[in-house]
Amino acid sequence: MKKILVIEDNGEVRENLEEILELSGYDVLTAEDGKVGVEIALTDPPDLILCDVMMPHLDGFGVLNILSKKSSTANVPFIFLTAKAEKSDFRRGMNLGADDYITKPFYKDELLEVIETRLRKSEQLRKQFDKTEQGLTAFINEAKGYEELRKLSEERK
Template sequence: MPKILLIEDQPQMRQNVALILELNGFEVAVAENGLEGVAKARTCRPDLILCDVMMPDLDGYGVLHLLRKEDSMRALPFIFLTAKGEKQEQRTGMNLGADDYLTKPCSEADLLSAIHVRLRRNRDISHQATVSARPDFRSAAPLESLGLTPREAEVLLWVAQGKGNAETASILGTSEATVRKHLEHIYPKLGIEGRGAASLIAIERLSKTSPG
């Protein structure tokens, strides 16, 4: 049974989301603020974290920043759950290493879909890389050694993390058309024809350069 840590300072929202998760077969741990959330993440070892952004003392960005500094938490799926939905807010979270960004109130279907996608993606990565050589998604620079430009490397970095064209465009502050154009250049440079193969190549390269 996957364990989810829910970090949310609003009691009613915390209760509602926790109930949805429990009814759908997840084990749920909850934290009322960012500081408590960081402490619980270290002790309960969740499979995924759902975290509000706007919280007193330590906001969601601070939580993510602290956890991503720890090797054991670097690849942990992390989804922001917040009332803010502006593109800049989304880009901030994604650039810090978040895996997804859901705007409250989100539907039960959207919430569960995001969770299942990220858990499945994390399992796939675990199968593709050994424990001592997990992919390090913190920088796109190693992907430039594949013959890519810095911008192409950034696009591939997000594609390898399971992002679609729209998500990648939002994170990088560009258009979907531009992302598609970069992919059209990336595929022949890598000698492949699609996203799946490109992702595997990127993960392999990022695993080789990972400090472990």
């Protein structure tokens, strides 16, 4: 079961998100502010982080800045979920490395679609092969497949 960390200072929004995600089959961790969110993420790295921007103690931009520098959380998909819809805030979040930016209010289906997309992409990027002979063979076979596709693509040009 995929684990999602929700960092949101508004208790009602946090509880609603937790319920939506749990009913959709996710394991959910919650934090009431950025400082607590960073502590949870570093202690128990999630598969994805949903984070508000405006929070006490440490805002969402600070959370992303800290977690993107830690090896255990640098590649965890990070989605801002916020009422701040100004283009400058959106750009700042994306420049810091956010994977997506959803503005409140949002539709449940939109949120779940974004989460699924980010988790799928993350899984593809993280595809790991064990460090045994079989793992190395699987890695080489997969790499050969990509090389063959590249050659076919080149031939079609």
